Amino acid sequence: MDRVHLNPPPAADVAERADAHSVAPLLNCLLREIAEPHRPPEGERRVYRLRGSGRLLRVLGERRPAEPEVRRDGAWQRIGHAELVKLVADELRRHTGSPNHELPAEILDSRDALAALLTARARATPPDDPYLRSEQSLLTGHPYHPAPKARGGGPVATWLPYAPEAHARFPLTLLGLREDAVVEEGDTSALDALGEAPPGYRLLPAHPWQLDLVGPALADAFADGRLLRLGTTDFDAWPTAAIRTLYAPARDLFLKFSLDVRITNDIRRLWRHDLLKLRRTDSLTATALAALDGPAAWLADRGYRTADFAFEELAVLVRDGLRDSVLPGATPLLAAGLVEGFEGSPLHGARDPAAWWRAYLAQVVPPALAAFADHGVVLEAHLQNVLVAVDTDGLPVQALFRDAEGVKLLPDVSRAAGWERLVYCLVVNHLVEIAGALAEHHPGLDPWPAVRRELARHGLPEIPALLASPTLPGKTNLLLRWTGADGADARYLPLPNPLLRA
Template sequence: MPPSGPPTRPPTDDAGARADAYATAPLLNCLLREVAQPLDGTDEPRVYRLPSGERLLRVRGVRRPARPEVSVDGDWRPVGHAELVKLVAEELQAHTGLSNPELPAEMTDSRDAVAALLTARDGATSPEDPYRRSEQSLLTGHPYHPAPKARGGGPVARWLPYAPEAYAAFPLALLGVREDAVAEEGDVSALDAFGTAPPGYRLLPAHPWQLDLVGPGLTEAFADGRLIRLGTTTSDTWPTAAIRTLYAPEHDLFVKFSLDVRITNDVRRLWRHDLLSLRRTDSVVAAAAAALRTPGAWLSDRGYRTADFAFEELAVLVRDGLHDHLVPGATPLLAAALVEDFDGTLPAGLRDPDAWWTAYLGAVVPPALELFARSGVVVEAHLQNCVIAVDAAGTPVQALFRDAEGVKLLPEVSRAAGWERLVYCLVVNHLVEIAEALRESHPGLDPWPAVRGVFAHESHRLDLPEAAALLSAPTLPGKTNLLLRWTGANGADARYLPLWNPLAG
């Protein structure tokens, strides 16, 4: 059966201390992966030399490192989150020769956001629907980003009502755009079911947080009648893990908005160039997914509607809902939730983890590789863009992929670059995380023979030499989010460093 809700934490549990722990783990993951040098011969706790050469750092735990300590003269002392942020900034400046006052502020904002979220959750009831609960479970978020929960540095009262991690649900704001100012492409007719626009206007739902952020720039449009306010929707939507993508259960529809806030690596606007290429990209992916010989599915980004005078600011994208794509009787769960132990049962409470893992791999890997091999489609198959459908026993039976904005098509990118991106998203960002969570919960399990088996099988089935080569490659590509943010690189400008490849044995 679908899992039940998580237990309520005791009121004596300190949100500040928990926030420090949640925020410390991904920051340490970045530091240790990207710039620290492990010292040979060290067991638990693991010891690293930092770039300045003046400090040693030791941590406990592997998947979610914790309890950092620093040694300068041989005396180990604990490092809290605030001091860790300062230490990371000093070490990155030593490593790169560059300074960056913005990123430490984001790291602090991310930690403070977690504290606010924990406090809000302590006084709230988690959703009964397992899919919603999975989408709204991510208190760690991206496990290899230095500030995964930053919310743009704004006051808590501005963003908390719209935070998925606080179990938010809210109506959409409804605007009317004068017909001669509407810009749209694709099938967006589903938007018209959210309300009614008067003659001469088209309905434009808006995210209330985004409307608050960009409202001052729309004064003239409201004054001259190009834009009018039409109240709110009569039913709630709720935010998915992506924050700016909301699910409207009454319509079984996802709607994605611009959000002028930096979240992880980017300001989350629906950029004009992405919107203009959306339909072409999505049509290629949808056709390829329809031809899959494996039980994968694609949630199509059908089109967008906006105002031509605020093209990016007010854009809303329409995405397929779940019900027309799900295997009958299956329950959808966000893959990223499974590594957060969102309900205490998956994957920690599995009776047969080997069988579950084999089924999981069979649901996720074949369609992702088939899209690449047969159609030149590189889906962004990371944890937050994969929905896993499970049957009544909790066994994975299907993967649903989403987000045309993150898709790459061959030959618009080279085959080598496309494969590298697929390996990073699917293997490093997805399978490694699930595998390590399984191994943590079931210490006797070795997850990698099953992974090698499915890649070997798919290499033969799809005549995909890259999949076979991956089984002997010494390294995998790991994205350097900490260095990307520190050096001010474009968020989409992925740079990789080599990581040990567990598929090679």
């Protein structure tokens, strides 16, 4: 990563900002999952009763709560991040009846990682490309996860060189994989163009961080010649918001790797069961998006290559690049980046925010609904899996969807379960967040009547019930992590539905 500032930010400033950025998502989880509104707001502060202990907690603001205070001895007392972590752990023990020593450490690791990212980011040069800036903008990350920036608890030096939030870029490690050990499916020809393998070998790129993590387990393969080290690529790849998915602009290529680190709810491996169903899922999703009457596009996961002796550890997935998918003259941007904010974001600078929002909805909503209605494809249309391309005026003109690993198919899941997942990903995780950011930057705009009108245009039988429901499904990431549930085992609780109010 390029360094441009000689003087790091003051440690006290970094600590204060890291605490503030870490308090907000932890409070969001606590208030969503194990608290309830207690009485009318006290000015700008909202008061909640915690279900585990009955304690009263009040916070400043609603969308990104701050400055938590606990009621003690008849007075409100401010608590910092470390004390909030202890309070959350105590509430969860009381609420669930179960202990968990891992999650508090993970939450503290997330806060410390954020401090390291703040320091590194102040010294780094952001990419010139607005698309890459949007991918690398997620300093705070998932607003409803208790530890959105945790990096597995490892030393900072092991992961910081690969952190998108620190504007990292780096070459890929190239391995030679003996031909009799190759396992692959789909179109992996782009991998063979990354360098030159000796006779009897195929190229296998590796994420250098992953290779550091699993390297000791591969010692025998390097010793007996199943694997060779062939150096690095002659170009850099940029980590995207997903961290383990890298974009190589010089080759217009996305590569997704295994990464044996817990990031949010999952150890981020390319799991065997997901890879074995990849072709079917990707093919059906590509067919669904291609059948639409409009510019929406699917960034296909073309295929994967790995080693038979390290199937998950060394797997690499090849994904379509941008040039053949994005409309001519348009600029793709990560939807999550629009919420987080970055230099040049069109959400901030929209001259007519209501028109901008209508254009956004017209690009994002119809493809997700049509894929479900006409093809039984449940896109994981959350903020990190959707790119929105804008024209030269910053107006949304196209949506691009990605990540076959997160797609669900009917009837592999029931229609009801698929619809609930789609509503969570598209409405709760995505539109609620974009709407909140837009209203924050453009006071006076009510974004929800436009969402209601856009949804009502579509003839799915589930739409009337969605518009009339008092609640929407909200994922319980805090309870999922506390109870040790599988990361893919989504559990939901009811949230107030802003569509009903609209």
